[in-house]
Amino acid sequence: MAIPISVADDQDLETVSPVTNASTDPTAENGRVTIAAESLDAYFGATRVVRDISFGVHSGQVTAIIGPSGCGKSTLLRCLNRMHETVPTARVEGEVRLEGKDIYGPSVSATGVRRHIGMVFQRPTPFPTMSIRDNVAAGLKTLPRADRPSRDDTNDLIERALKRTALWDEVKDRLNASAIALSGGQQQRLCIARALATSPKVLLLDEPTASLDPLSTQRVEELVYELRAEVTIIIVTHNMQQAARISDRTVFMLAGEMIEYLPTNAMFTAPKDPRTEAYITGRFG
Amino acid sequence: MTDGVAAPIPPATRAEAPEIRIEASAIGDRLYRWITTGFALIIPALLLLIAVEVFVAGWPALSKFGVSFLTSSEWDAVNGKFGAAPAIFGTLVSSAIALIIATPLAVGVAIFLSEFAPRWIRQPLAFLVDLLAAIPSVVYGLWGLLVLLPMLRQHFMPFVKDTLHLGNFALFSGPAYGPSMIAAGLILAIMVLPYISAVTREVLLAVPRSQREAALALGATRWEMIRDAVVPYAKSGIIGGIILGLGRALGETMAVTMVIGNRHEISSSLFQPGYTMASLIANEFSEATNDLHLSALMGIGAVLFVVTIIVNTIARWLVWQTGRNKAP
Amino acid sequence: MTAPTIARAPRRPASHRSYRDMLATSTARTLSRRRVVSHIMIGLTCIAAVVATLPLLFILTHLAKQGAASVNWNFFTKMPVPTGELGGGMANAIVGTGIILVIASLIGLPVGMGAGLYLAEQRGTKLANIVRFLSDVLNGLPSIVLGIFGWQLLVRPFKHFSALAGGVALAAMMIPLVTRATEEMIRLVPVSMREAALALGYSRWRTSLSVVLRTALPGIVTGALMAIARIAGETAPLIFTAFGNSFWSVSPTQPIAALPMQIYTYALTPYDDWHAQAWAGALVLLGLVFVISVAARFATRSRFGLGGD
Numbered sequence: 012m013a014i015p016i017s018v019a020d021d022q023d024l025e026t027v028s029p030v031t032n033a034s035t036d037p038t039a040e041n042g043r044v045t046i047a048a049e050s051l052d053a054y055f056g057a058t059r060v061v062r063d064i065s066f067g068v069h070s071g072q073v074t075a076i077i078g079p080s081g082c083g084k085s086t087l088l089r090c091l092n093r094m095h096e097t098v099p100t101a102r103v104e105g106e107v108r109l110e111g112k113d114i115y116g117p118s119v120s121a122t123g124v125r126r127h128i129g130m131v132f133q134r135p136t137p138f139p140t141m142s143i144r145d146n147v148a149a150g151l152k153t154l155p156r157a158d159r160p161s162r163d164d165t166n167d168l169i170e171r172a173l174k175r176t177a178l179w180d181e182v183k184d185r186l187n188a189s190a191i192a193l194s195g196g197q198q199q200r201l202c203i204a205r206a207l208a209t210s211p212k213v214l215l216l217d218e219p220t221a222s223l224d225p226l227s228t229q230r231v232e233e234l235v236y237e238l239r240a241e242v243t244i245i246i247v248t249h250n251m252q253q254a255a256r257i258s259d260r261t262v263f264m265l266a267g268e269m270i271e272y273l274p275t276n277a278m279f280t281a282p283k284d285p286r287t288e289a290y291i292t293g294r295f296g
Numbered sequence: 297m298t299d300g301v302a303a304p305i306p307p308a309t310r311a312e313a314p315e316i317r318i319e320a321s322a323i324g325d326r327l328y329r330w331i332t333t334g335f336a337l338i339i340p341a342l343l344l345l346i347a348v349e350v351f352v353a354g355w356p357a358l359s360k361f362g363v364s365f366l367t368s369s370e371w372d373a374v375n376g377k378f379g380a381a382p383a384i385f386g387t388l389v390s391s392a393i394a395l396i397i398a399t400p401l402a403v404g405v406a407i408f409l410s411e412f413a414p415r416w417i418r419q420p421l422a423f424l425v426d427l428l429a430a431i432p433s434v435v436y437g438l439w440g441l442l443v444l445l446p447m448l449r450q451h452f453m454p455f456v457k458d459t460l461h462l463g464n465f466a467l468f469s470g471p472a473y474g475p476s477m478i479a480a481g482l483i484l485a486i487m488v489l490p491y492i493s494a495v496t497r498e499v500l501l502a503v504p505r506s507q508r509e510a511a512l513a514l515g516a517t518r519w520e521m522i523r524d525a526v527v528p529y530a531k532s533g534i535i536g537g538i539i540l541g542l543g544r545a546l547g548e549t550m551a552v553t554m555v556i557g558n559r560h561e562i563s564s565s566l567f568q569p570g571y572t573m574a575s576l577i578a579n580e581f582s583e584a585t586n587d588l589h590l591s592a593l594m595g596i597g598a599v600l601f602v603v604t605i606i607v608n609t610i611a612r613w614l615v616w617q618t619g620r621n622k623a624p
Numbered sequence: 625m626t627a628p629t630i631a632r633a634p635r636r637p638a639s640h641r642s643y644r645d646m647l648a649t650s651t652a653r654t655l656s657r658r659r660v661v662s663h664i665m666i667g668l669t670c671i672a673a674v675v676a677t678l679p680l681l682f683i684l685t686h687l688a689k690q691g692a693a694s695v696n697w698n699f700f701t702k703m704p705v706p707t708g709e710l711g712g713g714m715a716n717a718i719v720g721t722g723i724i725l726v727i728a729s730l731i732g733l734p735v736g737m738g739a740g741l742y743l744a745e746q747r748g749t750k751l752a753n754i755v756r757f758l759s760d761v762l763n764g765l766p767s768i769v770l771g772i773f774g775w776q777l778l779v780r781p782f783k784h785f786s787a788l789a790g791g792v793a794l795a796a797m798m799i800p801l802v803t804r805a806t807e808e809m810i811r812l813v814p815v816s817m818r819e820a821a822l823a824l825g826y827s828r829w830r831t832s833l834s835v836v837l838r839t840a841l842p843g844i845v846t847g848a849l850m851a852i853a854r855i856a857g858e859t860a861p862l863i864f865t866a867f868g869n870s871f872w873s874v875s876p877t878q879p880i881a882a883l884p885m886q887i888y889t890y891a892l893t894p895y896d897d898w899h900a901q902a903w904a905g906a907l908v909l910l911g912l913v914f915v916i917s918v919a920a921r922f923a924t925r926s927r928f929g930l931g932g933d
Contacts, residue, residue, distance in 0.1 A: 092823060136820035206824070328833075335741075337755070338799070518662050520662065
């Protein structure tokens with residue numbers, strides 16, 4: 012698959028509407044590539060858990076990564092926002108380009124990268140000592156002073172983020188209450204709102220509904236589907252049906268390698284590789 | 297479903313490439329590392345400083361008397377002769393008494409708490425035993441001085457000497473006014489009991505169920521199970537707890553100095569007053585007349601310093617050993 | 625070729641074989657005898673439990689009885705008076721204890737928390753293990769040795785006793801306690817919390833302080849208060865450093881009275897009314913320790929109430 016040339020360095024991204032070039036088929040490859048991996052290897056110590064993976068994720072799409080347990084999909088995800096290296100003895104080789112710039116470049120700070128990429132984890136992790144409002148605004152505190160929004164703007168952002176994640180009506184009367192008083196599903200949506208508040212370019216979801224009940228899962232899936240217009244989303248999931256429901260393109264991984272990367276429809280109806288087919292038809296899990 | 301779909305959030309930040317020049321956070325991280333490392337290094341530095349200060353303070357006496365500092369019984373402040381043997385003797389004896397009394401009780405309580413006690417009694421009883429450790433030493437001393445000593449003088453000692461006719465035994469000989477080695481041993485026993493009990497309880501709980509069940513399945517009674525399966529497994533930890541108690545007893549000052557009589561004397565009688573290293577330092581400090589006297593006191597402090605470190609290290613090593621045996 | 629290591633035989637109860645023999649040949653009599661022995665031993669441990677708690681109850685009731693008689697308003701507000709006079713108190717000692725504890729905390733808390741953070745975050749490294757071991761060593765030192773240390777370092781060179789020296793000696797006692805409490809509380813914060821903060825773009829120091837430390841804070845406060853309760857009752861270090869003061873003094877560079885020392889001094893006198901004051905002081909001291917311990921447990925309650933769901 013061809014990785015389209017990324018936006019020129021000096022082009023102001025605000026003037027490029029994310030879905031201008033996209034055809035009505037969200038799986039078309041003529042959208043902008045927001046984030047791409049090139050020859051990515053990830054290690055824990057001497058063990059290579061992600062093997063030479065290259066792919067590009069287009070804007071305005073939801074890309075799912077599926078594969079059996081231990082295939083390295085979470086590790087791959089964590090390489091995309093430089094979270095993998097936070098583990099001692101972990102190492103990454105290769106490149107990951109966020110809108111053309113290699114995030115592993117020599118003078119690039121990991122903290123800066125992570126401000127542009129949001130992540131939501133398997134278990135909801137609201138900050139227990141902060142209120143709901145402070146949780147959502149938590150990401151804004153790390154912005155450089157010049158970019159930090161004013162108090163009113165912050166309130167606006169909080170409200171927008173909570174509305175976007177369908178939490179606003181449920182919590183608007185108790186924004187100062189503790190975040191851990193919320194239910195699991197609400198907490199997870201709070202975490203998504205927290206990630207969205209800083210307007211990231213990419214949103215990484217690592218099995219976000221794994222610990223949620225079916226109703227909350229459904230809500231989160233709907234949310235993910237709606238958000239794809241404004242954020243590029245990559246979701247790791249062990250639930251194939253979920254991938255089929257909400258993603259536009261799917262990556263299948265096995266033992267650290269990327270076996271196939273196809274539009275979701277194609278992946279689940281006519282995969283090319285026999286291993287993909289074996290996994291999808293449930294012959295191994 | 298969503299309550300009115302809100303407009304997509306416009307970028308609040310200036311869109312910028314993820315390349316940020318050396319940013320404050322890198323400096324912040326380094327500063328944080330340095331500061332926490334610095335604070336952590338204060339601990340070894342402090343320990344070293346304590347060792348240095350204590351030995352510097354005691355050096356004049358230690359160097360002047362050498363080994364005789366530890367072996368001589370002559371303590372004459374006026375003539376400048378200092379031998380700490382009675383204090384060392386007293387420390388060992390009072391600690392030994394404390395351990396002899398406290399160990400069976402502490403281990404018994406611990407076994408009771410971990411094996412036999414009904415659920416409703418566990419929490420309160422454990423709380424009470426641990427409370428013993430929370431009482432300040434001077435309060436023990438006060439009680440010992442004003443309650444225990446009179447009790448010993450008026451009831452216990454006459455009972456042993458006269459009623460039991462044991463007064464002629466070396467162990468109970470001499471005029472008994474109250475302040476005595478046995479008083480110190482008793483108070484120390486009470487103070488040391490919660491520590492031995494807490495450690496023993498911990499190591500007993502760490503014995504895996506499989507050990508207990510194996511013994512019971514073979515037909516052992518509950519007591520036999522404890523004696524043969526649980527205690528041997530936890531043995532080194534229990535010994536570690538006892539030695540930990542010893543460490544505390546060696547260094548205990550206030551309660552001892554208020555009940556032991558503070559006399560430079562080596563006596564075979566439990567009913568006679570004596571001295572311990574810690575109580576000697578505390579007692580004579582305010583009256584120390586000359587520099588050599590002071591230095592002699594500090595020298596004893598240095599000896600105490602070394603002894604307690606050795607004892608505590610052995611204790612911790614033993615307790616740690618039990619933890620290692622846990623994994624099958 | 626290296627010799628094969630000899631596998632350790634698994635531990636067995638000492639009389640395994642004898643159980644089998646006993647079962648094989650047991651008569652009703654031997655079995656019931658063993659049962660009786662078992663019951664006796666259980667009874668003995670029960671007795672041990674009772675005997676172990678007796679001194680506590682004995683001391684506490686005596687303390688309450690004797691102390692309550694002399695604890696009154698004067699006790700907290702008046703200065704010590706010569707024996708024979710009425711209406712004396714330990715106001716200076718109570719305040720002195722407070723001041724010394726503040727000085728000790730100002731030193732001991734930051735150092736302990738910083739060291740605890742270091743030990744929790746650098747866990748497993750050689751330096752961390754050494755520091756942890758030495759912290760335990762420091763913890764086990766007799767308090768009188770710390771008194772000598774304080775005297776040699778801060779009293780002798782300046783030729784006078786001071787509250788500051790007392791605070792430093794007590795801080796040395798406090799540091800290992802706060803360090804351990806901090807380390808354990810920080811370790812309890814799940815890694816996912818750290819990761820959530822890092823993923824938001826938090827730098828490491830901000831993650832450690834704003835998120836992890838903040839989450840662990842109630843537990844750390846508990847540990848700190850327990851440490852303060854522990855050192856509030858210490859006398860021996862103060863004898864060499866703060867020394868005591870029969871006058872009112874709040875200056876950190878002058879000798880200062882403290883409750884434990886006052887109790888000690890009064891107890892050693894032959895006067896009954898001062899003995900009564902000593903009991904009162906002991907009761908108040910114990911009350912202080914108790915109040916701080918209760919406050920410590922109170923601190924671990926969540927700041928937010930339980931929300932609805």
